[in-house]
Amino acid sequence: xxxxxxxxxxxxxxxxxxxxxxxxxxxxxxxxxxxxxxxxxxxxxxxxxxxxxxxxxxxxxxxxxxxxxxxxxxxxxxxxxxxxxxxxxxxxxxxxxxxxxxxxxxxxxxxxxxxxxxxxxxxxxxxxxxxxxxxxxxxxxxxxxxxxxxxxxxxxxxxxxxxxxxxxxxxxxxxxxxxxxxxxxxxxxx
Numbered sequence: 001x002x003x004x005x006x007x008x009x010x011x012x013x014x015x016x017x018x019x020x021x022x023x024x025x026x027x028x029x030x031x032x033x034x035x036x037x038x039x040x041x042x043x044x045x046x047x048x049x050x051x052x053x054x055x056x057x058x059x060x061x062x063x064x065x066x067x068x069x070x071x072x073x074x075x076x077x078x079x080x081x082x083x084x085x086x087x088x089x090x091x092x093x094x095x096x097x098x099x100x101x102x103x104x105x106x107x108x109x110x111x112x113x114x115x116x117x118x119x120x121x122x123x124x125x126x127x128x129x130x131x132x133x134x135x136x137x138x139x140x141x142x143x144x145x146x147x148x149x150x151x152x153x154x155x156x157x158x159x160x161x162x163x164x165x166x167x168x169x170x171x172x173x174x175x176x177x178x179x180x181x182x183x184x185x186x187x188x189x190x
Contacts, residue, residue, distance in 0.1 A: 045060050
C-alpha cells in the first residue's frame with residue numbers, strides 16, 4: 001500500500017492519538033485494537049480502515065461468547081435491540097457465540113475527519129455499554145429477551161427526558177451531563 005492509499009488509516013491513527021486511546025496496530029493490516037472500560041464492563045475494540053471501499057468501521061467485541069444453549073434467546077435479544085437502531089447494529093457469530101456492535105461510515109468522494117470518527121466510535125461504545133448488562137441477563141438470568149429490552153429501553157427513555165422532563169421548555173437549551181462521551185478509560189473528558 002502506498003502512502004496516498006492510506007488516508008483513512010492515517011486519519012484514524014491521528015484521531016486515536018489525539019483522543020489519547022491506548023491502541024496497538026495489527027501488523028500487516030489497516031486495523032487497530034484497543035480496550036475500553038464503560039460503566040458496565042470492559043471489552044476489546046477494533047478500528048478498521050477499508051481504503052478501497054473508502055470506509056471506516058469500528059467494532060466493540062463483548063467480553064463473553066454466548067453458550068450454545070443461550071444463542072437463540074440472545075439472537076432474539078439482539079434482534080429486538082437492533083430494531084430502531086439508527087447508527088450501528090449488533091451481530092452474533094452463531095458458530096462461536098461472539099457478539100459485537102458495529103458502527104461505520106462510508107466516505108466515498110469525501111474526506112474522513114476526526115469529528116466523524118469520534119461520532120462513529122463514541123456512539124458505538126455508549127450503545128455497547130448500555131446493552132451489555134442485558135446480554136449478561138439473557139445468558140445468566142431467567143428474564144425473557146423482550147422483558148430485558150423493555151427494561152433497558154425504558155431506562156433510556158427516562159435518561160433522554162432528563163431530571164426535569166415534566167417542565168421541559170422548548171425555548172430552553174437542553175443540558176445533560178451524559179451528552180459528553182466517556183473517555184477510553186471510563187472517565188468523562190473535561
